[in-house]
Amino acid sequence: MTSKLYSYLFLVFVGTVVMLLSFVFQEGQSQDEVLKEERELYLQAVKNIQNTEAIDETLLIFEYFTEKYPERYEIWRNQGLALAVKQNYQSSVDSFSNALELQPFLITDPVFDLQYANSLINSKVYDKSKVLLEVAQESGGLPQKYEENVDKLMKEIEENTGDQDD
Numbered sequence: 001m002t003s004k005l006y007s008y009l010f011l012v013f014v015g016t017v018v019m020l021l022s023f024v025f026q027e028g029q030s031q032d033e034v035l036k037e038e039r040e041l042y043l044q045a046v047k048n049i050q051n052t053e054a055i056d057e058t059l060l061i062f063e064y065f066t067e068k069y070p071e072r073y074e075i076w077r078n079q080g081l082a083l084a085v086k087q088n089y090q091s092s093v094d095s096f097s098n099a100l101e102l103q104p105f106l107i108t109d110p111v112f113d114l115q116y117a118n119s120l121i122n123s124k125v126y127d128k129s130k131v132l133l134e135v136a137q138e139s140g141g142l143p144q145k146y147e148e149n150v151d152k153l154m155k156e157i158e159e160n161t162g163d164q165d166d
């Protein structure tokens with residue numbers, strides 16, 4: 001009788017393990033589906049940054065993602081871009097600042113420096129924006145199409161501060 005009891009307990013154990021594995025597998029598939037949907041939503045929001053008609057919806061999406069994934073610097077950066085498009089420059093500066101705090105090496109990205117500086121200038125923070133623009137220029141990695149923007153922004157800083165560099 002003892003061997004029958006062991007056989008029965010073994011079958012119960014195996015059945016329980018199979019049920020747990022099945023549950024874990026289903027949960028994993030469900031989580032994969034959620035992550036896939038979130039990825040598609042995020043990519044759509046990134047595409048919509050320049051679409052002023054969809055900017056409010058885009059900002060809601062970025063707000064969701066910054067709350068859910070506050071450690072992801074690229075979400076903060078893209079939210080900063082969207083806020084700049086909305087002309088909410090102070091909030092844009094805050095988002096760029098969060099991105100930089102999370103990923104200090106962003107300072108070596110001249111395009112980021114230009115984006116951040118643009119929001120700072122529109123928030124009337126000229127000293128920090130000038131430093132960022134100088135870093136962008138000195139990096140040598142700024143795409144040619146952005147050089148004119150840097151020159152224009154430097155001129156705007158000079159006009160607003162009376163700062164004339166040689």
